[in-house]
Amino acid sequence: MHRRPSHPATSAVVVLLGLMLSAPSRASSLEDIKRLEDLINASGTVTEVSENCPRDHAGFYENDPKRNRDRLVICRNNVNLADVDAVWEVMAHESTHIMQACTGTTAIPDTMMPRTYRELQTMAPHYAKLLGTGYASSDRRLEAEAFWMELQTPEVVLELFRRNCARQLRATP
Numbered sequence: 001m002h003r004r005p006s007h008p009a010t011s012a013v014v015v016l017l018g019l020m021l022s023a024p025s026r027a028s029s030l031e032d033i034k035r036l037e038d039l040i041n042a043s044g045t046v047t048e049v050s051e052n053c054p055r056d057h058a059g060f061y062e063n064d065p066k067r068n069r070d071r072l073v074i075c076r077n078n079v080n081l082a083d084v085d086a087v088w089e090v091m092a093h094e095s096t097h098i099m100q101a102c103t104g105t106t107a108i109p110d111t112m113m114p115r116t117y118r119e120l121q122t123m124a125p126h127y128a129k130l131l132g133t134g135y136a137s138s139d140r141r142l143e144a145e146a147f148w149m150e151l152q153t154p155e156v157v158l159e160l161f162r163r164n165c166a167r168q169l170r171a172t173p
Contacts (some may be wrong), residue, residue, distance in 0.1 A: 029084040032154035036091050039161050043168040045098050046071040047091075053077055059090035061097040072098065089150040092157045096146035099164035107164050108145045116148045123151050 037047050045061075053060070053075030063070050072094045079086050099107035108116060121128040127147040131140050149157055162169070 029088065032158075033084065033088055033091060035158060036088075036095060036154070036161070039158065039165070039169065040072055040091075040095055040098060042170045043098060043102065043161075043165045044070055044170075048073045049076050049081070050074070051076050058086070059094045061094045061101075063098075063101050088154070092149045092152065093146045095157065095161055096149040097142070099161055100142055100145070102165035102168050106141065106145060107160060108148070113141070113144070116144055119151065120144060120148055 040047055045063075048071055050073050053073070055078065057075050058079050059072065059074045061072050072091070074081070074087065074090050079090055081087060096107050117128070120131070124147065131144055131147070135143050149160070152160075
């Protein structure tokens with residue numbers, strides 16, 4: 001998806017660090033967000049926060065080599081950045097699309113897809129329904145992976161990112 005905010009984006013790191021300082025009781029969850037952001041950045045993808053996204057976008061991943069763009073954007077106008085769970089879900093979802101770009105195909109092995117679809121139907125039936133009605137058949141598999149990733153623990157998301165993007169990762173702290 002190629003969307004371009006009309007206002008300059010703010011670094012997600014700055015926003016997230018500000019949240020860490022204002023909400024110390026959520027430091028563990030914010031640490032997970034920071035760890036994922038560090039991996040995303042180490043893969044060569046920039047993380048940004050935009051104030052001007054379409055109403056139906058919580059975030060998006062844009063990879064456009066012609067325009068020298070490789071970025072994950074969180075839409076501040078549609079996502080409450082103080083809601084750590086909401087921020088995590090956007091980052092987990094969109095980082096799946098980065099994983100897919102890293103592999104040039106999918107992020108989850110074919111053998112896991114039946115389980116992935118079952119888990120979506122059980123744990124997030126609204127996502128299962130959306131897959132059937134809101135996406136072209138060519139995009140369903142990729143979006144199913146991304147919706148499934150939102151439901152996973154940080155450890156699973158981080159490990160899958162490391163595995164899928166191992167060749168692209170620069171040294172991370």
